[in-house]
Amino acid sequence: MNPSSSFLAQVKDNNYFMTQNVMLSEKKSKWMLAILLILLALSTILLYKYSTRKFNYWKIRKVNYVKPIPILGSLLPLFRLKQTFGEWLSDLSRQQKDDYFGIFVLDQPVLVVQSPKLIKNILQKDFVHFQNRSATGSKHDPIMSNLMFFSDNPEWKNSRSKVTPVFTTGKLKLMFEVIKKESERMVDYIAERVNVANVESKEICAKYSTNVIARCAFSVDAQSFQSDDAEFRNLGRRVFDFRYSTAFRNLSAWFTPNLVHTFNISFVEPNTSNRLQAIFNEVLDQRKSSCLNKGSDLIDIMLEAQNKSNFEEKYLVAHAFQFYLAGFETISSTLSFTLYELCIRPDIQTRLRTEILESIEKTKTITYDEVAEMKYLDMCVCESLRKYPVLPFLDRTCSSNYKLDDDLIIEKGVPVYIPLFGLHYNPELYPDPQKYDPERFEDKTKINVDCLSYIPFGEGPRICIGNRFGLMGVKLGLVAILSKFKLEMSDQTPIPLQFESKSILLQSKVGIPLKFVPLVQ
Numbered sequence: 001m002n003p004s005s006s007f008l009a010q011v012k013d014n015n016y017f018m019t020q021n022v023m024l025s026e027k028k029s030k031w032m033l034a035i036l037l038i039l040l041a042l043s044t045i046l047l048y049k050y051s052t053r054k055f056n057y058w059k060i061r062k063v064n065y066v067k068p069i070p071i072l073g074s075l076l077p078l079f080r081l082k083q084t085f086g087e088w089l090s091d092l093s094r095q096q097k098d099d100y101f102g103i104f105v106l107d108q109p110v111l112v113v114q115s116p117k118l119i120k121n122i123l124q125k126d127f128v129h130f131q132n133r134s135a136t137g138s139k140h141d142p143i144m145s146n147l148m149f150f151s152d153n154p155e156w157k158n159s160r161s162k163v164t165p166v167f168t169t170g171k172l173k174l175m176f177e178v179i180k181k182e183s184e185r186m187v188d189y190i191a192e193r194v195n196v197a198n199v200e201s202k203e204i205c206a207k208y209s210t211n212v213i214a215r216c217a218f219s220v221d222a223q224s225f226q227s228d229d230a231e232f233r234n235l236g237r238r239v240f241d242f243r244y245s246t247a248f249r250n251l252s253a254w255f256t257p258n259l260v261h262t263f264n265i266s267f268v269e270p271n272t273s274n275r276l277q278a279i280f281n282e283v284l285d286q287r288k289s290s291c292l293n294k295g296s297d298l299i300d301i302m303l304e305a306q307n308k309s310n311f312e313e314k315y316l317v318a319h320a321f322q323f324y325l326a327g328f329e330t331i332s333s334t335l336s337f338t339l340y341e342l343c344i345r346p347d348i349q350t351r352l353r354t355e356i357l358e359s360i361e362k363t364k365t366i367t368y369d370e371v372a373e374m375k376y377l378d379m380c381v382c383e384s385l386r387k388y389p390v391l392p393f394l395d396r397t398c399s400s401n402y403k404l405d406d407d408l409i410i411e412k413g414v415p416v417y418i419p420l421f422g423l424h425y426n427p428e429l430y431p432d433p434q435k436y437d438p439e440r441f442e443d444k445t446k447i448n449v450d451c452l453s454y455i456p457f458g459e460g461p462r463i464c465i466g467n468r469f470g471l472m473g474v475k476l477g478l479v480a481i482l483s484k485f486k487l488e489m490s491d492q493t494p495i496p497l498q499f500e501s502k503s504i505l506l507q508s509k510v511g512i513p514l515k516f517v518p519l520v521q
């Protein structure tokens, strides 16, 4: 055979084998693709079946409910990030006229109770069935799992009884002086920014509340007014910023408690949490080895409690942590929302300032008792907390079957949400609810008598433990600011105010820019 024809035969053979191979691998790929598609279809069907398996829950019980979709349940509007969870629940309350209705948080049936009478039963009268929240902290995280907010009975009851003595009137009076000093620092800081348009008042309030909490819970001077980069303030920014990862952590605590435990999703990002713990441990060690500051702050009060009873150190850290988490954003938001309303309602601002200045004029100083006696100040703060309840919904889990009314038994394990924001904006309870009107609280004896319609701090045995401390921080901040400055709107002061949809707490989307004008020019 001539060499060129043998070469041609070889090439032909090779081509033949190559074509065979290509055909074989094409066949293989097609099979693989088919198997993949079948697996995908099967898992989609399984996922669909699994995520919708409880979707008849409310129908069977003849409870009106918000139609769910697979995987997201009733939460689709929230994923569009147009509203906060509190506003969404409030809208639902307006649409659903019944005393209660069902929703699905992903695949979990949840009962939303909006009748003030039934709310009173759940939070107070029949508390024994609703002692725990549905929100949770990861059980693998020694701090989060021991936060009072997230703990279940009996641990909760034990912590609550240990921490309650921190907030007696005597102790609050001691903390009053510490807070007053911080309010004076805030005034000095504002004095350097007067007559300037669009000063970010929310940031000023956050610096103030950070200093207050750092002093009262950690005995640390946070120095937030000295530097924009102060460590404590930065840690606070990271806990409540508007990043998607923060939203994921926060929302998981309420909406996917099982995943929180399985994947150890911490409410606070681990770096921030570790740093706060390290600071607190340092302070604790210093305090144990010194005899300074006895009895004036949370650490001393808790060390005292530890000496009296068996109080493990991990609880001390968790309580200081709790103080920081629960206290700093709530105080700064309530204070800044009040500044916002006062700047757009100069008549209310003037009336409040008159009360404050008259009170200071009498004694030339500000005392705990005087602040407690300022009636209009109290009315304004109450109205701020009605319009801006920082935690816009409450949650409980039913711990044993409970007869809600003649038509429904709430089963053990079902979460119950109370749409606090919706309640506070119900026009039947609060006519013209968008209006900022402190007169609603002229006579507080009429509020919450037979039912619960005003609950910015929650209610019942799990009511906010720091409510008097929080009110003191907000009121002292207002007294300090209004006795020195007039508040005016700036071109960027948002009207109406929009809330940040990625935050579980009520926060303004764009901060609260306004102008401070000195009273004495």
Ligand code: HEM
Pocket: 148, 149, 150, 160, 322, 323, 326, 327, 328, 330, 331, 334, 385, 389, 390, 391, 394, 395, 455, 456, 457, 458, 459, 460, 461, 462, 463, 464, 465, 466, 467, 469, 470, 471, 474
């Ligand atoms: C204006 C300020 C504040 C507001 C509006 C506020 C609001 C709330 C609300 C709505 C709850 C849930 C209550 C419930 O489920 O019934 C709560 C719980 C709690 N708050 Fe506050 N809070 C404020 C300040 C504070 C401060 C300053 C502290 C700490 C020092 C604090 C510590 C707590 C704790 C530990 C709980 C959980 C109580 C428990 O489960 O027994 N709060 N707060």
